[in-house]
Amino acid sequence: MKTLDELLEEAKLAHGHLCAGQVLGVRMALCGMQKLGIEDPRGRDRKRLVTYVEIDRCATDAIGVVTGCRLGKRALKFRDWGKMAATFVDLEAGRAVRVAARESSKELARQLHPELDNKNAQQMLAYRELSDEDLFTMQWVSVEVGPQEMPGFKGERIACDQCGEGINYHREVIRDGRTLCRGCAGENYYTPVE
Known part of the structure; x- marks a missing residue:
């Protein structure tokens, strides 16, 4: 797996700019991959991962960069729930983890970097530094991916x-x-x- 900085640079190129949502999305996907034990989602592990995203914002592009999951590959699923959350499904192991951003992370960013008067700058920096536990809730979930939802289904x-x-x-x-x-x-x- 690439470093946080390398992945943020790739996310910036894919999305067109770097913002707090991109940092949060990269961190969210890294957290999900770590919990599932998936080390190479864009390489040798690419066929075992399906990701459900719950928002159509900046973080979703970053999640796609880290995981390699794409709509066109049928490995990225969009559920329009308006939540900063994603569920990462390991098809091989038959398990899934849902990672959701904590609302409290915004206040933590303000507290951590009061010297910055721009909230996006505060969040971009803090979201690099805060622990996964401070940024996210994580929950093991069950997701049934039906045959017609599988990548490669014809x-x-x-x-x-x-x-x-x-x-x-x-x-x-x-x-x-x-x-x-x-x-x-x-x-x-x-x-x-x-």
Whole structure:
């Protein structure tokens, strides 16, 4: 595993800047890897790890850098819960740890570095220095990663009866005997402009 500084530099390059969220994400992923005993998540251990992130902020990019988990590899799973937390699943060992940022870490950063008047600067420095126990709560959890959620899964593809677009991984909706994509079933995040 690379050093904290090396990983922070990689996170900065991947994300476009270095901020407190990046530092927290790198530390969170390192903590998860340490708890699971995964030493080389981007190399020899890459196929045994799936990561669930609960926020779409800076930390998520940093977690991806450390773990090597990516949406396109189906190893990074996003749950839009708005929490600064991630669950790291060791598929080989059949165990998982959820790591969540403590709200108290922000106050600890202010106390640790009152000489800095910028809260991001306080947090960036403190998040490098504080212990895992001061930064995070850690909880062993059980996560069932179904076959269609596994990295590398190749499932059947079915066409939507309404729009004709292909649907992967059993994400279709059956309504009134018709096979629909989620958009045609009324779950659109967009509105077509005619």
